[in-house]
Amino acid sequence: MGRPPPTLPAGELVLKEALSKKSQEKAHAVIVFSRKNIERAEQEAIRLTGRRIAGATAVILILGLLFSAALARSISRPIQRMARATKELAQNNLDHRIPVNRSDELGRLAGDFNHMAERLGELDKLKNDFVSMVTHELRSPLSAIETYASLITEEWRNGDSADLVDHLTTIRNNATRLGRFVNNILDVAKIESKALDVRKEKISVALAFKDQLDLFYARAKEKNITLSADPAVADVTVFADPDKLAQILTNLVGNALKFTPPDGQVRLSSKAGVFRGRAAHVRLSVADTGPGIAAKDQERIFNRFEQVAEIRDKMKGQKGTGLGLAITKGLVEVQGGTITVESEPGRGSVFSVYLPEE
Ligand SMILES: Nc1ncnc2c1ncn2[C@@H]1O[C@H](COP(=O)(O)OP(=O)(O)OP(=O)(O)O)[C@@H](O)[C@H]1O
Numbered sequence: 001m002g003r004p005p006p007t008l009p010a011g012e013l014v015l016k017e018a019l020s021k022k023s024q025e026k027a028h029a030v031i032v033f034s035r036k037n038i039e040r041a042e043q044e045a046i047r048l049t050g051r052r053i054a055g056a057t058a059v060i061l062i063l064g065l066l067f068s069a070a071l072a073r074s075i076s077r078p079i080q081r082m083a084r085a086t087k088e089l090a091q092n093n094l095d096h097r098i099p100v101n102r103s104d105e106l107g108r109l110a111g112d113f114n115h116m117a118e119r120l121g122e123l124d125k126l127k128n129d130f131v132s133m134v135t136h137e138l139r140s141p142l143s144a145i146e147t148y149a150s151l152i153t154e155e156w157r158n159g160d161s162a163d164l165v166d167h168l169t170t171i172r173n174n175a176t177r178l179g180r181f182v183n184n185i186l187d188v189a190k191i192e193s194k195a196l197d198v199r200k201e202k203i204s205v206a207l208a209f210k211d212q213l214d215l216f217y218a219r220a221k222e223k224n225i226t227l228s229a230d231p232a233v234a235d236v237t238v239f240a241d242p243d244k245l246a247q248i249l250t251n252l253v254g255n256a257l258k259f260t261p262p263d264g265q266v267r268l269s270s271k272a273g274v275f276r277g278r279a280a281h282v283r284l285s286v287a288d289t290g291p292g293i294a295a296k297d298q299e300r301i302f303n304r305f306e307q308v309a310e311i312r313d314k315m316k317g318q319k320g321t322g323l324g325l326a327i328t329k330g331l332v333e334v335q336g337g338t339i340t341v342e343s344e345p346g347r348g349s350v351f352s353v354y355l356p357e358e
Pocket residue numbers: 255256259260288290291292293301306307308309311312319320321322323324325326349
């Protein structure tokens with residue numbers, strides 16, 4: 001057994017080796033702490049820790065404040081920009097855009113806003129074009145009718161009636177043009193407001209084609225164009241509205257005859273059992289040997305008032321208004337069908353309408 005540890009000076013760590021290397025006895029290591037020192041050390045440690053916590057809290061707080069300020073700024077600035085842009089749009093400044101320089105929700109919102117502003121600009125332009133086109137198309141035949149009516153009155157008073165028939169023919173042509181334009185505008189309005197009344201029934205394609213051959217016989221003859229229908233259509237039927245089908249074909253055959261130069265050909269054909277999606281459709285085609293349409297124009301000619309400038313410039317007589325195909329497309333789509341064009345400049349065009357078989 002070892003001896004009791006000796007009294008040692010307070011606060012000192014004493015390590016005593018009580019075992020002589022020779023004796024092989026156990027050694028005592030005695031560690032003594034002074035309470036005062038311990039308390040002082042404790043308080044020092046608490047103060048230090050407190051200071052560190054306060055420092056860290058202050059840093060976190062400052063960083064937090066800076067971060068929140070930056071976040072608030074990064075959210076409020078784009079919202080302010082958007083509010084400003086909305087005001088600009090409301091004041092009809094449709095060219096105003098928001099810079100898109102981020103890829104989060106606010107960036108996407110700004111992109112969508114710009115897209116909406118772009119569409120509004122397009123619609124505004126369309127509206128202006130529409131108004132100026134309508135004004136022009138109403139004004140010019142009306143003023144021609146007025147002019148020729150005055151001319152007839154004047155010539156009649158002077159006892160000169162040599163050109164009477166010519167003048168009356170001009171008046172009649174302009175009245176027809178006016179009437180057609182007003183009807184087209186009414187059709188466009190009906191299509192746009194979805195107010196078309198569709199009454200479908202089973203129609204013989206052969207009969208529908210024959211009506212077109214009869215209707216356009218004189219016009220085709222005038223230009224020496226061979227207008228024919230494929231005999232294979234005999235048994236084909238389509239489920240459609242008869243008036244609308246007639247209007248569709250009249251527009252397409254009318255265009256083909258109008259744009260095909262003399263001595264050309266216009267041919268009507270059809271094919272049943274063509275699948276568009278899951279339903280069986282009948283394909284009705286009008287092919288011509290006209291000027292053809294460049295790929296870049298093939299989609300836009302189905303929009304209102306769109307014409308191919310090169311084709312229009314070469315045309316003699318009445319140039320039309322570019323409403324026929326827009327109406328045709330509307331009439332096809334309201335019956336659950338689609339319309340396509342295959343064409344190449346210099347190689348003619350084939351307009352095909354796909355209508356449900358039943
Ligand atoms: N068969 C065709 N061959 C060549 N170009 C065509 C043919 N059909 C239509 N186009 C082009 O498409 C344009 C639009 O045709 P659409 O029938 O809509 O108008 P339009 O015939 O010019 O005028 P509207 O039909 O109002 O009298 C035409 O102006 C023409 O440039």
